[in-house]
Amino acid sequence: MARILILVGTESGNAQMVADALKPVLVAAGHKVDVSDKAATVGDLEAHEVFLVVSATHGTGEIPGNMLPLAEALERERPDLSGHRYGVIALGDRTYQDTFCGGGKKLDQVFAACAARKLGERLEVDASSQPLPDEEALGWINGWKALV
Numbered sequence: 001m002a003r004i005l006i007l008v009g010t011e012s013g014n015a016q017m018v019a020d021a022l023k024p025v026l027v028a029a030g031h032k033v034d035v036s037d038k039a040a041t042v043g044d045l046e047a048h049e050v051f052l053v054v055s056a057t058h059g060t061g062e063i064p065g066n067m068l069p070l071a072e073a074l075e076r077e078r079p080d081l082s083g084h085r086y087g088v089i090a091l092g093d094r095t096y097q098d099t100f101c102g103g104g105k106k107l108d109q110v111f112a113a114c115a116a117r118k119l120g121e122r123l124e125v126d127a128s129s130q131p132l133p134d135e136e137a138l139g140w141i142n143g144w145k146a147l148v
C-alpha cells in the first residue's frame with residue numbers, strides 16, 4: 001500500500017475529471033489516495049510516497065495557475081524527493097503544436113529535477129482527438145498502478 005497524492009492542475013475541469021476517475025481505481029488497488037487541486041505544499045509532498053500529476057496546459061504551454069505555486073516552490077527550494085516516485089498525465093491539444101502538453105512536460109521536469117523517480121511513461125492526452133480524457137487515462141492507469 002502506498003500513500004498517493006494526485007496533484008491536479010486545471011483551469012476548466014478536465015484534469016479534475018481525470019483525477020476523479022482514477023482515484024477509485026487506485027483505492028481499489030489498496031492505496032491511500034489524496035487529491036489536491038489547491039496549491040499543495042512541499043510538506044504535502046513529503047507526506048506521500050507517490051505523486052500522480054494530472055495537469056492541463058494553458059496560456060502558451062504553461063502550467064495552470066492553481067499548480068504554479070507548487071511548481072515555483074519546487075524550482076526554488078529543490079527539495080530532495082529521491083525517496084518519492086511519480087507519474088504524469090499531461091492534458092493538451094495538438095492544435096497548439098509547439099506547446100502541446102507543455103504544462104505536464106514542465107511539471108515532469110520539475111519533479112525530475114528534485115530527483116523523484118518516474119514510474120512509467122508520461123501519458124499525453126490530445127483534446128483535439130480525444131474528447132474523453134478520463135477514458136484514455138483509465139486505460140493508462142492499469143499499467144501505471146502495477147509499477148507503484
Ligand SMILES: Cc1cc2nc3c(=O)[nH]c(=O)nc-3n(C[C@H](O)[C@H](O)[C@H](O)COP(=O)(O)O)c2cc1C
Pocket residue numbers: 009010011012013014015016056057058059060061062064091092093094096099100101102127
Ligand atoms: C486558453 C487556452 C490555452 C491553451 N493552451 C494550450 C497549449 O499551449 N498547449 C496545449 O497542449 N494545450 C493547450 N490548451 C488545451 C488544454 O490544455 C486542454 O483543453 C485541457 O484538456 C484543458 O484541461 P482543464 O479543463 O483541466 O483545464 C489550451 C486551452 C485553453 C482554453
